[in-house]
Amino acid sequence: MLDIEERLTLDERSAVDFVLGLRKRWADTVYPALREEYGATGAAATTVGDASQVLRGLPLYPWFSHLERVQQKMLWKVAGDAVLSRREELTDQLTSVPEQPKGSLELNPDLELPDWYTDYDIHIQPGSFFSDDMSAYVYEFGARIVMLRDNDGYKFHTLFAKTALPELPAATRIVDIGCGFGKSTRPLPAKYPTAQVIGVDLAAPGLRLAHAEAEATGLAIDYRQADGRATGIESGSCDVVTGTMVLHEMPAAAIRETIVEAARLLKPGGSLRFLEFMLTGDPLRDATVYEHAERNNEPFFHDLFGSDLIEVCAEAGLTDVSWTPFDERRNGVQPQGWGDRPEWHFPWAVLAATKPEA
Structure with a gap:
């Protein structure tokens, strides 16, 4: 099967690498700096609620929060563009299975999806995971970056x-x-x-x-x-x-x-x-x-x-x-x-x- 990453253009690869690098620096540089800023307050919080109150008063916390959300939106933009530009080939391979498959696929078009599943763009992924065949490819590609x-x-x-x-x-x-x-x-x-x-x-x-x-x-x-x-x-x-x-x-x-x-x-x-x-x-x-x-x-x-x-x-x-x-x-x-x-x-x-x- 086509692995999208094997076909990325130089511009697409650069965009993926940028988002991945941003996510890594958020985790290994911004978060430790946030911990240091928190420690400097001398707060003796013992509960999540108490720590959240202190956290929200720190100058770095809005930046920490913004970085996580904006990088996630960038991730889906990069992954979505890479997938949608190859829609025809990716669609074809979903049905290109052996005449005598080893496993099986049983779909239920009458299955009613619960509102709590459809009412949100989970993980900020536009259209979430269920809306279109390409959404699965987008999620699969994006998950590689999410997991660093x-x-x-x-x-x-x-x-x-x-x-x-x-x-x-x-x-x-x-x-x-x-x-x-x-x-x-x-x-x-x-x-x-x-x-x-x-x-x-x-x-x-x-x-x-x-x-x-x-x-x-x-x-x-x-x-x-x-x-x-x-x-x-x-x-x-x-x-x-x-x-x-x-x-x-x-x-x-x-x-x-x-x-x-x-x-x-x-x-x-x-x-x-x-x-x-x-x-x-x-x-x-x-x-x-x-x-x-x-x-x-x-x-x-x-x-x-x-x-x-x-x-x-x-x-x-x-x-x-x-x-x-x-x-x-x-x-x-x-x-x-x-x-x-x-x-x-x-x-x-x-x-x-x-x-x-x-």
């Missing part, structure tokens, strides 16, 4: 599969909820070669791209358009139900319903694993993460942090529930915490639980 090129080759998700998912040599079915364009699903066939791997998402454009890329690389993955709260998959049929970066995109009630659905899908003894965000206990860092919701059009970020997911899992009948920090750079699951990281980063963590044996 640390997820090239999907090494972030491969690390998650390697360190966070259980070893199950006889697994028969794995489900990935909120699979998007397939980045979180692709490592699963190698992790579970005996299992049927199913990716579920609301957005047909992302699923078309996920299916085409899976077939182009010889991966047997079944993609289905469905709501993660009602997948239509048989109860008690899954060894692992997983999802990455998806729960924070839902209101609290939908988060709860998704956990309940995951519990329904699991076999007795099956494992739930979601990669999400977790507050760190550092009031300043947590305040900047908390306010990322406003800076990046994440309308339900606060719902995630306001939900006691350990209790939600317990109410869904799951046991051994835990949150564990996750270092996306090299170590993966890291019980001792994220370590000393001066740069701004997402505080990734793994929500794990088990369905009790019958």
